[in-house]
Amino acid sequence: MMADLGQFALALAFVASAAGVFAGLRALLRRTHSHLATSMVHLTFAACTVAAAALLIALLTHNYRVIYVREHIDSSLPTVYVIAALWGGQSGSLLLWTFLLAAFSSFAVWRLRRTSPQATLPAAVLMMFITCFFISLVVYVTDPFAQYGLTPAEGKGLNPQLRTVEMLFHPPTLYFGYVGFAVPFAIFLGGLWAKRLDAALFRSIRMWTLFAWGTLTIGIVLGAEWAYIELGWGGFWAWDPVENASLLPWLTGTAAIHSLVLTRRRGMLKTTSFILVALTFALCVFGTLLTRSGIIESVHAFGKSPLLYFFLGLIVVTAVLTVKAIAARAQLLQSKNRLQSFFSREAMFVGCVIVLLTATAVVFWGTMLPVFSRLWSEKKTWNVLTFNLTSFPFAVTLLGVMGMGMLLEQRLKGAAALLLVASAGLAGLVGAAIVHFTFRTTTVHPEFGIFFKYAPPLIIGVAAVAGAVVLAGIVWQTYKNQRLPSLRRMGAYVVHLGVVAMFLGIAGSGYVLSEETTLSPGESAKIGRYEVTFNGLDHTQPPDIYHETVANLSYTDGKQDYGKLSPSMVFFRKDSKPHSEVGVRPGLRQDLYAILSAYDGNTASFKLLLNPLIMWLWIGGAMLVLGALAAAIPRRAAARIKDADLAPPAARPASFCPSCGENIDHAGARFCPHCGTNIKEHPVEV
Amino acid sequence: MSNPGGSKKFIVGGIVMTMCVAALLYGATMLMSLDFFDSVSQFQKKLDTYNGGAVRVRGIIEPGSVEHDKTTLDTEFVLKDDEASLPVYYKGILPANFEPGSDLVVQGKYHPERKVLVASQLMFKCPSKYESKRGEYGSE
Structure with a gap:
């Protein structure tokens, strides 16, 4: 019964989303609006909810006639794990993916209609297209509601290794992140279609990106923690293709967040931001492909699984849409400012984007090497050491750029700057020395050899410098403004300190x-x-x-x-x-x-x-999530930042707060709306 | 770009960076990657050209072949596929999902005189991700 209901709901969701896509496209091409299309988003969501609930009820009532239920639970399994079985298998997890996507689309469309009405329809069409794609995958490739002719007496149970707390949270949070990145891509594309890249639109993009990034972070850190306590998974990080698949969108997502800051505040890097948001979504799809089709590990060569073509198709669609949108909206995407110098906070943002993108390329290459290498030789693969070695320069550079950016943000001059640099450098040396000499008696892993003798203290040294700069920044800001930095700014500081803590934990694994x-x-x-x-x-x-x-x-x-x-x-x-x-x-x-x-x-x-x-890895992960949460909290003052796009720069030169560097739009302001500095007392730079 | 000096710097910097990254990738791929054999028979066929380096071989743990000494933690088992088999030696605690008949990737070095693959790592796939590989319906 439940299975029939679920199947019906999926069919309804498919029809609704397909109808929504067609109605929406028609309206878009005729430059009209379609209420039908946007309401179909909500109908799809309702139908997907029924489908997911039907599978959940089938699990909870131990309906073994449903193949999925029989394969994943048995009657002795505690109820929490019966619920977790919803994402314990391939078709169930794809159904959850689809449900989450429908839910996010519905919520995003409901919000967008008020904040960015013009962008709503194109964004809704794209999200429905992706939803429709996943529904067809669930229905035609991996039907979760397939049934036996007879009802078996008992189920097969859940793999004992999956009976852990992490199983309850790691897969769903990862999916939240993977699915969440579809929304900023759709909104950005919607804004480009509607030719309106305004402040409200970027606020939505920022919120969704931070949300997806935060949940993806939870998923990755929980996965690492799970691998740490579970034997045979190779410690907290083994550079397994599945692990890398979650790291890749995290890296580009981090790059996107930084690029979007410059886009929102300075009107710079618009194309880069769009590409990064699109790339992050494409990598989420790629990650799902990698985990679901097993192309890396597969005994057989490419192309055994029908899933492969589905997913590659979606990635190609994403790429084509991105390129077309950039070509069609070249003028809109033009940058309004240029980098003033190599030693500015902005340049460090750009540096961060470059380092993260290059690291993404390297990890992607290493992950796909078993596939690529067949083009010129036997199947090859990188082992953990190779991955560690190749990612090491990026870790150090990233920490360096981070520390530099945080230093330049303080806009210190002369002696004050020198003092900060000197004390941060000292902190780095002392930190590296303390850690190294505390743990150095440890034998060096034979396979890792000499590399691991010097890599950990170097990472800890650079991380300590960056951490000292961030801490000094918080103290300096508080002293100068006579109050703590705003919640958002504090969130950013906490995230960056979290990165320092995580690298401390990673470096610790060398001892x-x-x-x-x-x-x-x-x-x-x-x-x-x-x-x-x-x-x-x-x-x-x-x-x-x-x-x-x-x-x-x-x-x-x-x-x-x-x-x-x-x-x-x-x-x-x-x-x-x-x-x-x-x-x-x-x-x-x-x-x-x-x-x-x-x-x-x-x-x-x-x-x-x-x-x-190792504890610092988990502490740092928690700081990343909490900081992102603080930074994502909507701020009334943010609404006052009018869109810099609306007024041409010639008519009103953009001015920035001399203390925090944020954009100040209303010319007569006496206090910076972001940090509260008295602007009249400082010369305003243009 | 209207700032020719700046753009020149960007181009030179970009080229230098790209070359560094390319060199890193080339070195890592050519010098530091292992051969990955999808099956035991593939590995056996390439034994003549085996250079003594670490390899990864994928196969199935032959049921009945596992000999595990509880005190010394020495384990010997046979990795096989439909056509060939390969004795493997491993010292250490067995991973939780080590079971006869299961699918496994062994990383290690081959000793031609003893005709045994001395494993340094036994790798299974994360079961939450790859569970469909146990021969379920609806998977490949």
Whole structure:
């Protein structure tokens, strides 16, 4: 019953979105409006909601006649994981993709009708086209509502590795990001079609970009955290094609956010911003393609999966639309300002965009090498070391550009600037030295060799310089204005400090220490400065699980106790292979990390690890998300920035606040609307 | 651009940067990439030209071939496909999804005298992404 309802709802959604696309295109070509087209967006959303709800209900009622339900759950599975099974499989996750896209489109159209009415219809048409595309994918390629002739008695259950908290949040947040980037692309294209690139339009684009970027960040960081505690996934980041697929749109999305700042405030880099927004969306589609079709890992050469042609088709459509729009609106996209100097805040924004784009190209090349290399040789691939080496220069350059941009933003001159540079440089040296000499006794990973001896302190040094500059900036701004920076500005600072923290965590992975040992109860082993004592095994039977063997380890450094770790082995069913659950005691300095690898009677084998600074990766990730959230909060003052496009620059020269550098539109203003500086006291530069 | 000096700087800077990146990519691809064999039989065919470097070989863990010593953590198993098989040696804790019959990519170096691939890394695919590969309906 539910399956029939779901199938019907999907068919309805397909018809509604297709009708909306046709009606909208007709209206666009005739330069009229079509209420039918925009209302179809909402109808599509309603139908997709019913379809997604139908699959969810089929899962919750354990309707095993539906193939998808039988393949992904069983009757012993706790309810939260039954819900998570909605995105546990291919067709369910594509349905979720479609539902999210329909939901975002509906919300975006509803908002746009008030803020940018002219751009609404073209944006709605594009979003409906993409929705329609995904519905056809769900219906024709991977039908989530396919049924058996008879109802099987029991389902197959969810892979034990997926029964974690991360499974509940990592896939959906990633989809939020992937899907979210469709909206700014549609709005930008809509604005270009309507020939109106005004402040309201850029506000919407900014909001959606920040939203998608923030959720994508959550998804990526949660994925890294999951890989960190799950064995066999190669630490927090293994440069797996699927991981890279999420990193690529994140890199271009970050570039887009920076480029859009210059576009909004200075009328610069308009074409670049548009290309970056379009590229980010295309890379989201590419990422979905990579994870869903398996072209990299596939045994067979290209072109086995029908999904491949669907997705490549969508990427080609995106590229064609982008190129056509740029050609048709060349005048509108013309830059209004030029870079004044190589040593300006603007130049650092441009530098950031260039570095991120080049890094994207390099990671893309490395990810696709197994496909590309067949053009001239055998199938080749980059390993983790190659990826680490090639991305290293970009990490350092990016941090450098970031620190430089933050420094120039303060517009310090003379002695003050020198003092800041000197103290930041000192902070970098001291930071690098402290970290290096604290953890240096660690053995160097044999495969990584000499590179890892010098890369981590270098990264930490540059990161510490950048971090010191940002912190000094916050203090300086607060002192000068006698109040804390605005929430938005603070958000940006927090994000950049988060980047510093993340690089600290990444660099820390160069100092990992590991020992393997077999112990009888009462015996101890040493790792780093810690003495680890094995206190014996406990056998328990938690609910829903057949058997669990827990090892008790206690850590001490001779003076102080560091508590207990309980790595365990879980047997989900009587005949299943044991699943290792690691024991972790997180710390700001380092994580104590233990794996129970085997046991025999009372004797147990362990792998003990010290993971320095890894906690900073998660802290930095959280700062990125919180900062983006603060920066995305709508500000009433923002509404007062009139569109610089509306008045020609000759009639009213753009003036910028001498303190914060923001655009000040009304000529008579006495205080900067952004930072509150008294403008009359400063000479205004033009 | 109306500022010829500036545009010249941009062009020169752009060319230099592009060349650096191209050199980085070329070096990484030519010197630091591994051969990736989609199947054990492909690897066996290329054994004559094996240069001693690290390779990645994909195959299936032959059921019944896994010998794992719990105390030393030495593991020996046979990686196979329809036509050929390859003995693999690995020391360390087995990843959670290591099971006979499952699909696996092994990274390591081949020892011709012992005729064994000494693995440094056993790689599985993220199950949340690749679950359809278990031979479900609706996938490739």
